Every structure is written in structure tokens, then in C-alpha cells.
Amino acid sequence: MTTSAITTATTSAAPPSSAKPLISSDFDTFLKMLTAQMQNQDPLNPIDSTDYATQLATFSGVEQQARTNELLASLGGQMAVLGMSQLAGWVGQEARAEAPVWMDGxxxxxxxxxxxxxxxxxxVVRDSSxxxxxxxxxxxxxxxxxxxxxxxxxxxxxxGAYSLSLESFSGETLLGEAPIESYARIIEARNGPxxxxxxxxxxIEVLSSKITALRVPEALDG
Structure with a gap:
């Protein structure tokens, strides 16, 4: 049995230097619209200055929220990379989870x-179909x-892959059927949606959060 390397995908949180940040582009558009609004206002019924202040304050709030979202997205990406580094030690070990099993003898x-x-x-054993x-x-x-x-x-x-479940009986009465947790060697770890x-x-793929136990394979133990 072979062990694959960990697959990681890291993305830069900052936009390309040649691209203009979206928030700056929107702010330029906002200023142009505000200027046009001032130039075309009714001189007999000018827009109250407090309206301009309100518009500026509203845009400023949106700008701050956009920047906060960008920072949160960047932090989320960094946390994902950190989680992958922590999983590095899991590759090669045997994990226990409710998942189909691979039978190869x-x-x-x-x-x-x-x-x-x-x-x-x-x-109870069922095949992939x-x-x-x-x-x-x-x-x-x-x-x-x-x-x-x-x-x-x-x-x-x-x-092939098989699904396992356990039927429990009391006499002839079926008390229930439940999935079974089994051990399998981890060959790769990667980020997913x-x-x-x-x-x-x-x-066979399983979320890391679904793993209930880890152990060193018997062949490597000791």
C-alpha cells in the first residue's frame, strides 16, 4: 500500500497589483455620481448638506464592511492552511470512521x-451498488x-468498496440496524468545500471532523 503526499492549495488574499481594488473603483463611481448630483440639483431647491453627509457615511460603512469581509476571507484561508499542516501527521495512520471500507484481501x-x-x-455487507x-x-x-x-x-x-452495518437482535426481534465504524489507512489529506x-x-473520502479515532498501523507499531 502506498502513501500519497498531502495536497494543499493556498491562494493569495491580496488582488493582483495590476488590478484596481473593487472598493476603490466603486468609490470613484460614487464621487462622480455625487458630483453630477450637485451640478444638476435644482438651484431653487438645493439638496440639504446633511443629505451629502448621510450618503458619505453610508458609503463609508459599506467600505468598512467590504474590507472586513476581505480580512475574514484571508483569515479563513490561513486557518485552512494551518489545519492542513496539523493533518500532516495523520497521513499513514489508520483512522476510524463511519465510511465504506475497501476490501482487497x-x-x-x-x-x-x-x-x-x-x-x-x-x-450486513452490501456492495457499492x-x-x-x-x-x-x-x-x-x-x-x-x-x-x-x-x-x-x-x-x-x-x-472493492463495501458498506457495513450491524443488526442487533433480542431473540427474533430486530432491535435496530446501525452503521459500523471501521479502520482504514489515510493516504492523503486535502482541502475541500x-x-x-x-x-x-x-x-474513499471522509471529512476529518468525522474521524473518531486514530492508531498506528500494526506493521509500523513498535
Whole structure:
């Protein structure tokens, strides 16, 4: 299994030196309109000077808000870069989250959490199209469990992404079905529209905020 480098995208908060700031352009337009308004006012009914002051104050407020928004956008970009640098240490580790798993023959470690009162539990496996491919009895005790990736007949499943869920039973009564958290190696971290995104083995993506645990892979432990 390979590990990709972290992908980061940084953008400059300042506009190109050759481009005129939008707020300055708007202010020039405002001054031209104000001058035209003064030149074309009715001499018998001139505009009150307080109206000019009000217009200037209003534009000044808009200008300050625009500058504040620019600063906030710049700060947001800097915070995103900082978040990516903090995620640098995550690449290569195994993350636990509710996400599809990639089966390529290696066992997948998951966290079983049966419903309270359950006396049996069944692991439900569906392929990428949502078709049921396996139902497997698993321990009813909460804890880690290694799924070997077998189909209903016990034969190895083809390599691919699979969705896992856990059905909890009390006797013959289904208490509920819930997604399962599983471990997978992080191979990449990058920024996305919704925040920092982690790419797991098989190209499976999950938001960093959805990660509930991290661990060093057994092969690297010690």
C-alpha cells in the first residue's frame, strides 16, 4: 500500500497589483455620481448638506464592511492552511470512521457496538451498488472485530468498496440496524468545500471532523 503526499492549495488574499481594488473603483463611481448630483440639483431647491453627509457615511460603512469581509476571507484561508499542516501527521495512520471500507484481501478492523439488550448481532455487507452480498454472525459484545471479507458462501469477495452495518437482535426481534465504524489507512489529506478531507485506501473520502479515532498501523507499531 502506498502513501500519497498531502495536497494543499493556498491562494493569495491580496488582488493582483495590476488590478484596481473593487472598493476603490466603486468609490470613484460614487464621487462622480455625487458630483453630477450637485451640478444638476435644482438651484431653487438645493439638496440639504446633511443629505451629502448621510450618503458619505453610508458609503463609508459599506467600505468598512467590504474590507472586513476581505480580512475574514484571508483569515479563513490561513486557518485552512494551518489545519492542513496539523493533518500532516495523520497521513499513514489508520483512522476510524463511519465510511465504506475497501476490501482487497486484508482483514478490515471494525468497532462493534450492538444495541443495549441485544443477545445476537449480524454483520450486513452490501456492495457499492447497495446489493446485499453477505450476512455474518458476529460477537454480541462491544469491541474490535476483524472482518475477513467473505461472501454468503464464505468465499473471498472481489476487491472493492463495501458498506457495513450491524443488526442487533433480542431473540427474533430486530432491535435496530446501525452503521459500523471501521479502520482504514489515510493516504492523503486535502482541502475541500466542506473542510479538510481525508482520502482512505481505495479512494474513499471522509471529512476529518468525522474521524473518531486514530492508531498506528500494526506493521509500523513498535
Amino acid at each position: 486484508d482483514p478490515v478492523t471494525m468497532q462493534l457496538s450492538p444495541a443495549i439488550g441485544a443477545d445476537s448481532a449480524v454483520l 447497495g446489493a446485499l452480498v453477505s450476512r455474518e454472525d458476529v460477537p454480541v459484545e462491544a469491541g474490535l472485530y476483524d472482518w475477513l471479507g467473505g461472501d454468503a458462501a464464505g468465499d473471498p469477495l472481489p476487491d 466542506a473542510g479538510a478531507m481525508l482520502v482512505l485506501e481505495g479512494g
